[in-house]
Amino acid sequence: MNPLHIQTDVLVIGSGAAGMMAAKAAANEGAKVVLVDKSLVGRGGATILAQMTVAVALGEAEEDNADIHFEDTMKGSRGMADPEIVRTIVDRGPELIKEVEGYGVKWARTPDGKHSQVVAPGHSRRRCVYVDILNTGGATSAGLRKAIWKDESIERLKNIMITKLVIEDGTVVGAVGFAMETFQPVMIAANAVILATGGLTEIYERNSASANMTGDGFMLAAETGAELRDMEMVQFFPIAHLYPPLVGIDPIMWDPFRYKLGGRLLNGNHEEFMDKYNSEVAGKYTAARDQTTFAIFKEVEAGRGTPHGGAYLDFRMVPEEQLKEAFGPVIQILKNQGVDLTKDMVEVAPMAHFTMGGIRVNRTMETTVPRLYACGELIYGMHGANRLSGNAITEALVTGRIAAESAVKAERRQEPSGRLQAELEQELRRLEQLWHPREVDKDEVSMLSVKRELQELMWEGAGPLRTETSLREALDKLHELSARVEGTALARQTYYALTLVEKIELLHMLKLSESIIIGALARRETRGAHVRLDYDHAYDTAVSTTFRLESEGQWTMKEIPLPRAANV
Incomplete structure (x- = not known):
């Protein structure tokens, strides 16, 4: 089957609030945009499920400003948030709330016309806006969907599994993958790539995630050499x-x-x-x-x-x-x-709810790989060891916009070389071997059954309460599961490569689970959401755990001291 070959200015992978905002913002700047998702565009991810509030220092309910929002967020992070990232997000929060209001998101108003704002745990002011108390995320997603549907500069591709980012001379030049219904190969050349695929809480038995939040963006970034931080920090x-x-x-x-x-x-x-x-x-x-x-x-x-x-x-x-x-x-x-x-x-x-660690970015949302940007729940820096209620959608909207603004400013490169085609051919061979390491009439093992094993394992061994013993036992079992999945042969399918998608997702979940456990073993303290029953106090100095994925597929981790923590 001939590959689907697309060339664009900005490629956005993932279409929750962060991805849709990134796509719209890039289009507003005059860029040609491709927005791709492994499910329906604008219908998956966490935002659409969010019911509650969005924290922005509008100061309409009582005296408030971005400085106070910053202080509350830093205090709530238990000394672990990145001040530069927090500052960037809280400063632009009010602007983004008003922007999406222009897309039809009807924030609740008081009788005198001001935004209704409520207080949420960890915030010292009534700063959280909402649509209605159970539909904030759904309404935000609906407004952004309408905005991107109307924009002819945005090409939307559904049911596309991106499996690899292509790097040339140390810089991202596009991505390759396949269409899930037909297994048609896909290659997308882009001047810049924005990752917006959401979190990884599907790895836990009890979770509030949509089923497609399997950590794909973390692995796409890590496999290019991008740095991940504090992966053990998962909010329950x-x-x-x-x-x-x-x-x-x-x-x-x-x-x-x-x-x-x-x-x-x-x-x-x-x-x-x-x-x-x-x-x-x-x-x-x-x-x-x-x-x-x-x-x-x-x-x-x-x-x-x-x-x-x-x-x-x-x-x-x-x-x-x-x-x-x-x-x-x-x-x-x-x-x-x-x-x-x-x-x-x-x-x-x-219940597992939010990924607080993630891809290291700077204040322009660029990762440690040039022209590769990340936004939303994928990034490290806003939440540290504890996310305040209301800060998630703020983060998604602001970082999506900033990633887009940065991506469209990237210097134009020459016409893409043949690297994309070569990488696609190599990737297709890898996927074929992954899917069918040998010919079988039926799947040797159900990927969904192994996924349930993983979810139970992570909940019991690396869930809300952790010990040295539980973590080490979980790590041993994790390695056994990984070996079993790697060697499993799946039956051939003429249409809809669902079992291949399940295997790819499961391998992502297994590798990211390993990073969570490694980080949790190294963090010999209780801090925020990371509870070690065998270490019930936090150190005075907070440490960030930094992960890199080596060429042989192993994590290397080091610890970086952060400024002396306050209010841990």
Whole structure:
């Protein structure tokens, strides 16, 4: 089959909020853009699932500015955020909120016409805007989708699996991969490439991610020689739904209602407990996510957990009319499934939610590889050891725009050489060998079954609570799984290369899981979301773990001291 050969100014890989913003911003600057995604454009990733708020220092609800937002974010990061990256993002947050409003994103307003803003844990001001309390991410994605659909400078390609970035003379010149439906080869020459593929939390058994968040962008970057940092820093959302089973309900949907109503967290003995860990006042919601996650698991560890291993979330003290007003139609959905919040408590527990480590970038969002940029959840620097609620979409929008502004300024290169064609041919041979190392009539092993093994392994061994023993046992089992997957032969398929995609994704997940465990073993402290039960204190000096992928496929890691940490 003849390859699909495209030439463009800017190639954007991934189409969540960061990718769509990057594509639109590059097009606005006059660039020809190709926006490619392994699923439907603008329909995957984390943003579309986000329900809550976006943190920007508009100062319309109370006195606020970017300096205060910066201070709150740095404090919340437990000494681990990159000040330059944080400064860059918080300074431009208000600008981007107003830009997407122009794309049709209708932020809630007060009766006098100001943006409605609420406080979220870790923020010292009412600075978080929202569309409605359960549709902020969906509305943001919808506005950006409409904007890119209307722009003729943006070519959108769905169901394309990019498997390799092509480097010539140390600089990225494009990418190669295949169309998933037909296995048609694809090569895209680009003056600059922007990675926007989102996080890697699909590697955990309990996670809030869409199924396509398998860490592809981290591996594409690492395989070109880009540097990754603090991969062990994964955020676990503290009050994700645990029990009873519910259908059609996002597991992290309880958070905004706790903002509004002050739902109580109780242990298995029906006792409030947050005051012991964070001095949180009864019925209030002020503890940051890492603190709440830690508190819930410590109660479980002490034998005071709920029957299914979490905590109770209790709204029974809230008047019924107030519940109905806050929950809207959700109250009836819950009642239809046997949950009456005026009488019943629900069980909640932490769930893998966000990747806080990632690709090292500078303030222009350029990686350590020239002309290769990254944005959104892929980057290191904004969150450190704890992400504040509301900072994720801010990061996605701002870094997507900055990556695009930087990419279109890259000096124009000459016509691409034959390197792209040669790399495509080599990559196709590699993929063929990966898919069919030998001829078989049916798949030797289901990639989905191995994926479930990996998710369970990472949850138990490198999840919210970690020890030297659990991490080393997980690393040994991880190597066994990797060897099994590498050698597995899959049956030939005439159309739709789904099993090949599953194997590629699983290998990405395995290799990134290894980086998480290596970093977690090296970080002999408890800091933010990284909890080592065998090291319960943080060092005065924070250290960043830096990862590079060597040519033989092994991680090398070194530790870089950061400025003396405050408020860890």
